[in-house]
Amino acid sequence: xxxxxIHTHVYxxxxxxxxRSRTTVPYIYSSPSSPIHRLIILPSDxxxxxxxxxxxxxxxxxxxxxxxxxxxxxxxxxxxSVISLANPWLDFxxxxxxxxxxxxxxxxxNEIAEKSQGRLYGFATLPLSAPVEDIVAEIERLKTLSxxxxxxxxxxxxxxxxxxxxxxxxxxxxxxxxxxIFLHPHYGLPSSVYGPRATEYGxxxxxxxxxxxxTTVAVTRMLLSGVWDRFKRLNVLxxxxxxxxxxxxxxxxxxxxxxxxxxxxxxxxxxxxxxDVLKNNVYLDAVIYSHVGLxxxxxxxxxxxxxxxxxxPFFPPLEESETAWPSVNTNYTAIKxxxxxxxxxxxxxxxxxxRVLNLT
Amino acid sequence: xxxxxIHTHVYxxxxxxxxRSRTTVPYIYSSPSSPIHRLIILPSDxxxxxxxxxxxxxxxxxxxxxxxxxxxxxxxxxxxSVISLANPWLDFxxxxxxxxxxxxxxxxxNEIAEKSQGRLYGFATLPLSAPVEDIVAEIERLKTLSxxxxxxxxxxxxxxxxxxxxxxxxxxxxxxxxxxIFLHPHYGLPSSVYGPRATEYGxxxxxxxxxxxxTTVAVTRMLLSGVWDRFKRLNVLxxxxxxxxxxxxxxxxxxxxxxxxxxxxxxxxxxxxxxDVLKNNVYLDAVIYSHVGLxxxxxxxxxxxxxxxxxxPFFPPLEESETAWPSVNTNYTAIKxxxxxxxxxxxxxxxxxxRVLNLT
Numbered sequence: 229x230x231x232x233x234i235h236t237h238v239y240x241x242x243x244x245x246x247x248r249s250r251t252t253v254p255y256i257y258s259s260p261s262s263p264i265h266r267l268i269i270l271p272s273d274x275x276x277x278x279x280x281x282x283x284x285x286x287x288x289x290x291x292x293x294x295x296x297x298x299x300x301x302x303x304x305x306x307x308x309s310v311i312s313l314a315n316p317w318l319d320f321x322x323x324x325x326x327x328x329x330x331x332x333x334x335x336x337x338n339e340i341a342e343k344s345q346g347r348l349y350g351f352a353t354l355p356l357s358a359p360v361e362d363i364v365a366e367i368e369r370l371k372t373l374s375x376x377x378x379x380x381x382x383x384x385x386x387x388x389x390x391x392x393x394x395x396x397x398x399x400x401x402x403x404x405x406x407x408x409i410f411l412h413p414h415y416g417l418p419s420s421v422y423g424p425r426a427t428e429y430g431x432x433x434x435x436x437x438x439x440x441x442x443t444t445v446a447v448t449r450m451l452l453s454g455v456w457d458r459f460k461r462l463n464v465l466x467x468x469x470x471x472x473x474x475x476x477x478x479x480x481x482x483x484x485x486x487x488x489x490x491x492x493x494x495x496x497x498x499x500x501x502x503x504d505v506l507k508n509n510v511y512l513d514a515v516i517y518s519h520v521g522l523x524x525x526x527x528x529x530x531x532x533x534x535x536x537x538x539x540x541p542f543f544p545p546l547e548e549s550e551t552a553w554p555s556v557n558t559n560y561t562a563i564k565x566x567x568x569x570x571x572x573x574x575x576x577x578x579x580x581x582x583r584v585l586n587l588t
Numbered sequence: 589x590x591x592x593x594i595h596t597h598v599y600x601x602x603x604x605x606x607x608r609s610r611t612t613v614p615y616i617y618s619s620p621s622s623p624i625h626r627l628i629i630l631p632s633d634x635x636x637x638x639x640x641x642x643x644x645x646x647x648x649x650x651x652x653x654x655x656x657x658x659x660x661x662x663x664x665x666x667x668x669s670v671i672s673l674a675n676p677w678l679d680f681x682x683x684x685x686x687x688x689x690x691x692x693x694x695x696x697x698n699e700i701a702e703k704s705q706g707r708l709y710g711f712a713t714l715p716l717s718a719p720v721e722d723i724v725a726e727i728e729r730l731k732t733l734s735x736x737x738x739x740x741x742x743x744x745x746x747x748x749x750x751x752x753x754x755x756x757x758x759x760x761x762x763x764x765x766x767x768x769i770f771l772h773p774h775y776g777l778p779s780s781v782y783g784p785r786a787t788e789y790g791x792x793x794x795x796x797x798x799x800x801x802x803t804t805v806a807v808t809r810m811l812l813s814g815v816w817d818r819f820k821r822l823n824v825l826x827x828x829x830x831x832x833x834x835x836x837x838x839x840x841x842x843x844x845x846x847x848x849x850x851x852x853x854x855x856x857x858x859x860x861x862x863x864d865v866l867k868n869n870v871y872l873d874a875v876i877y878s879h880v881g882l883x884x885x886x887x888x889x890x891x892x893x894x895x896x897x898x899x900x901p902f903f904p905p906l907e908e909s910e911t912a913w914p915s916v917n918t919n920y921t922a923i924k925x926x927x928x929x930x931x932x933x934x935x936x937x938x939x940x941x942x943r944v945l946n947l948t
Contacts, residue, residue, distance in 0.1 A: 418777075484796075
């Protein structure tokens with residue numbers, strides 16, 4: 229049995245130097261009075277009036293030094309990891325810079341994997357701020373990087389979201405090249421949603437709710453704009469068990485079927501519905517921290533489309549003394565409590581990833 | 589066996605005249621060229637550039653004439669309904685008007701129920717824009733209205749959301765008077781979240797996602813601000829099976845436990861966690877349109893805390909010829925497919941409501 233972690237992030241050294249060179253989000257911030265550097269990736273964290281402990285999060289070698297990743301894998305019984313650049317990827321670059329950085333980072337991720345003696349694979353990053361020809365060229369180049377198994381992507385697409393028709397060129401290339409999209413949140417929801425007391429709750433509201441809600445909106449916009457009617461073999465792996473898609477799938481489908489405007493425009497018939505897409509184009513990670521959520525993910529999809537993940541290096545233990553991460557063990561326990569037989573458990577823990585991502 | 593619908597709305601005649609007298613949201617709009625009046629309750633619908641079929645929704649006697657409600661109940665085998673004023677309730681009134689309207693509408697709802705020969709009960713409406721003494725006075729008056737079984741409430745509280753400390757006076761009164769809150773969405777999410785193509789999808793994004801996400805944010809803000817640590821017997825019934833709370837409960841709890849800021853402020857320990865509140869203070873309706881979602885609701889709570897609902901008169905059939913409503917039958921089927929024995933099914937369909945709301 230192999231355990232495979234398909235949701236695990238890195239900031240390769242080149243990306244770290246990029247973040248250190250910047251003074252606007254995203255950037256790495258260091259204060260002369262503290263040895264701890266902090267990573268500011270959410271616009272809401274970029275506020276000098278916040279106490280330092282609320283400005284972003286501490287960032288150390290666990291983000292870039294791959295020996296930390298391997299040690300983490302050993303401690304948690306993880307055989308293989310498919311690493312992906314963490315948010316916000318290359319979304320913030322100027323159109324001219326994107327393609328060069330994507331090539332550099334994808335080469336670097338591929339090399340890290342190559343050196344790992346079979347323990348690591350990678351998702352590539354696309355230069356989404358660059359001209360669309362550059363994006364397509366990078367997708368086509370990925371087949372030359374033998375450890376790359378898909379692309380990680382945020383929810384803004386080319387700037388107008390995942391239902392932007394211009395993305396069809398990108399989706400067509402991904403489908404043609406059999407590269408899966410690992411769709412991951414970053415931007416959350418406008419802070420007005422959380423109200424005036426949000427900072428009293430640390431990062432809980434944007435992380436616990438903003439992230440999954442962002443993913444849900446993005447994938448629903450893809451669905452409603454007919455992405456999967458046009459690209460029937462385009463596959464996505466949704467972070468955090470689909471945001472909230474498994475729970476809301478029934479409501480989404482019911483709202484579509486009861487929408488008088490959609491009926492008039494003929495859009496209710498002749499479309500692939502949410503359940504069809506969930507069972508044929510969507511993969512879900514098992515990063516949902518409870519058997520209740522995981523069972524819904526399995527019910528909406530099937531147990532052979534769910535894959536173990538950790539979200540490392542995020543959500544580390546708060547106590548220095550802990551070596552096993554509670555966040556990881558919560559997800560292990562959820563898998564144990566959600567699946568009825570050991571075959572399905574083996575599938576979710578690793579065999580699905582081995583098969584779907586063609587790992588050896 | 590009794591079937592009880594606890595999520596079913598009315599606009600009593602007095603409220604309809606209020607809406608007809610207005611020209612800003614919420615209002616009822618009628619065009620000289622069409623016999624169909626339209627109800628504009630969402631700010632996003634209040635746009636004269638939209639085609640008439642996208643401006644709100646048709647509104648007819650099913651909203652105010654109680655014989656329509658009773659006929660709907662007969663067609664769908666519903667024995668009793670607990671009617672509630674539909675959104676946006678009295679949120680929009682000036683502070684001076686609120687108390688008078690709340691009294692008038694609550695009396696009217698109580699009288700409708702009284703005349704129904706045991707088929708109807710009601711949730712009351714609070715004058716949340718009025719001074720807090722007026723709100724508390726109305727809560728205390730409710731015991732004189734013998735068919736009232738709690739209060740329906742939106743998510744804005746007194747204007748600053750459900751984690752506003754001033755609401756403690758309201759929560760204290762509700763707990764003291766054993767009046768449950770039926771928490772219901774209305775405001776959704778800022779439209780920027782849905783992107784530039786949102787209107788192409790009719791009302792799907794705000795209804796299918798905005799509503800449940802709003803409820804989830806509201807209840808999580810209540811939880812994080814310690815409402816249930818201070819009011820241990822305060823009960824809420826969450827619309828649409830909790831928004832997405834059952835699915836995200838594990839992530840919320842994990843984010844709390846991994847938040848270094850909350851740790852520093854001592855807020856991780858000595859609090860009732862999300863599972864505790866779900867199993868002791870939260871009731872969920874069964875309006876989720878799939879067995880996948882409903883099973884998660886049951887798993888996060890328990891089958892004796894889930895109650896059948898319809899959301900009538902919203903989501904009517906699009907075909908005039910249909911008398912049985914697909915939206916209702918989808919929820920009936922979900923209940924059938926989610927519960928393992930007929931005792932639990934009977935509980936969800938009606939016995940839970942009979943017990944929790946003390947119906948006879």
